[in-house]
Amino acid sequence: MIKAKGYAVPTAKAPLAPFSFERRELRDNDVHIEIHYCGVCHSDVHQARDEWGRGIFPMVPGHEIVGEVKAIGSKVKKFKVGDLAGVGCMVDSCLDCRSCKEGLEQYCEGSGFVGTYNSKEKDGTPTYGGYSSSIVVREEFALSIPKNLSLAATAPLLCAGITTYSPLRHWKVGKGQKVGVVGLGGLGHMGVKLANAMGAHVVVFTTSPSKVEDAKRLGAHEVIISKDMEQMKAHSNSFDFILDTVSAPHDYNLYLSLLHRDGNMVLVGLPDKPPELYAGSLIMGRRKLGGSLIGGIQETQEMLDFCGKHNIVSDIEMIPMKYINEAYERMIKSDVKYRFVIDMKSLA
Ligand code: NAP
Ligand code: ZN
Numbered sequence: 001m002i003k004a005k006g007y008a009v010p011t012a013k014a015p016l017a018p019f020s021f022e023r024r025e026l027r028d029n030d031v032h033i034e035i036h037y038c039g040v041c042h043s044d045v046h047q048a049r050d051e052w053g054r055g056i057f058p059m060v061p062g063h064e065i066v067g068e069v070k071a072i073g074s075k076v077k078k079f080k081v082g083d084l085a086g087v088g089c090m091v092d093s094c095l096d097c098r099s100c101k102e103g104l105e106q107y108c109e110g111s112g113f114v115g116t117y118n119s120k121e122k123d124g125t126p127t128y129g130g131y132s133s134s135i136v137v138r139e140e141f142a143l144s145i146p147k148n149l150s151l152a153a154t155a156p157l158l159c160a161g162i163t164t165y166s167p168l169r170h171w172k173v174g175k176g177q178k179v180g181v182v183g184l185g186g187l188g189h190m191g192v193k194l195a196n197a198m199g200a201h202v203v204v205f206t207t208s209p210s211k212v213e214d215a216k217r218l219g220a221h222e223v224i225i226s227k228d229m230e231q232m233k234a235h236s237n238s239f240d241f242i243l244d245t246v247s248a249p250h251d252y253n254l255y256l257s258l259l260h261r262d263g264n265m266v267l268v269g270l271p272d273k274p275p276e277l278y279a280g281s282l283i284m285g286r287r288k289l290g291g292s293l294i295g296g297i298q299e300t301q302e303m304l305d306f307c308g309k310h311n312i313v314s315d316i317e318m319i320p321m322k323y324i325n326e327a328y329e330r331m332i333k334s335d336v337k338y339r340f341v342i343d344m345k346s347l348a
Helices: 042-048 151-158 160-170 186-197 209-218 229-233 252-256 279-283 297-310 321-332
Strands: 002-008 017-023 030-039 065-072 084-087 090-092 134-138 178-182 201-206 222-225 239-244 259-267 288-291 316-320 339-343
Touching: 002 134, 002 321, 017 134, 030 084, 030 151, 042 321, 065 134, 065 151, 084 151, 090 134, 151 160, 151 186, 151 297, 151 316, 151 339, 160 186, 160 239, 160 297, 178 186, 186 201, 186 209, 186 297, 201 209, 209 222, 222 229, 239 252, 252 259, 252 279, 316 321, 321 339
Parallel strands: 178 201, 178 239, 201 222, 239 259, 259 288, 316 339
Antiparallel strands: 002 017, 030 065, 030 134, 030 339, 065 084
């Protein structure tokens, strides 16, 4: 076994604390990655605090992983020792069902996908995530990282990047469209950069007046303070697409009324409480409400290559591992500009 150290949540809602554990010996198709940086996603907070239920503890969160390949199994083709590599939200799936064959492993209906943490490998071993010194993963689930991008600022692409890229692509967002991004956090700020690069007219909805100037710098053409009903009303019936990244319960009906006829609103934010939805919000204007889960491996690589080409990375605040509990508190207060990234050198 390979010794690893990291930070874990010992029991639901407890603060994170140092944790030693082991990674499996390499199988033929495994890659051993020394983790240099790991992004902090709001999903880490939801799961560490067991807000979605069924949490597996101790839990080592982290699914925005980048680092360097330290060793490879005998049959590995995609990587060699010394390459940069990344791991996102999944480490395995059946690779055989209809969704997996279509490159949509996140919707695996065979065995279900194995999450990078808070999940179980096919043999029942709990998975531990990226708040740690290294990870062993089958090569199909490791990503190649563009060399021209800052490595630390690339980490958040592995979740925040793909989770916003995938719906923007699926709903064919592009030139001539008015696109809203609700919530300017980790996912939201990536959504703004990506929708802008795809050529859309981007409008940010934020509850934080202090983020208005940033939103414009990140690529928004307009910014709406979502608590100001006059500003909201002025945009009624005008959006082609709205991407909702908000982590806490809020009113979806309000945003649905801003869609133009046949417009789509897609949820990626996953609050812990069910929403109140009025049928009329959809019926009037034949509007559609959908959802989207991360993205498949092939599309994640496509997104990384797109970001490499367009020079897109996350705006980050680098933190040492021991700051993580404070980082969670700040994240809950929407006080992140715009993604915390843990520097794993601080574990040593
Ligand atoms: P984050 O960085 O904390 O950003 C969330 C943003 O939502 C905040 O910055 C804030 O933006 C806004 N917000 C927070 N509380 C709010 C409230 N009460 N009312 C209105 N707006 C509020 O979180 P994240 O990492 O981007 O994750 C966002 C959500 O996506 C989480 O629920 C996470 O679990 C989920 N997620 C889903 C997927 C998926 O595959 N679908 C993948 C990753 C994450 P403003 O300050 O601009 O208002
Ligand atoms: Zn995430």
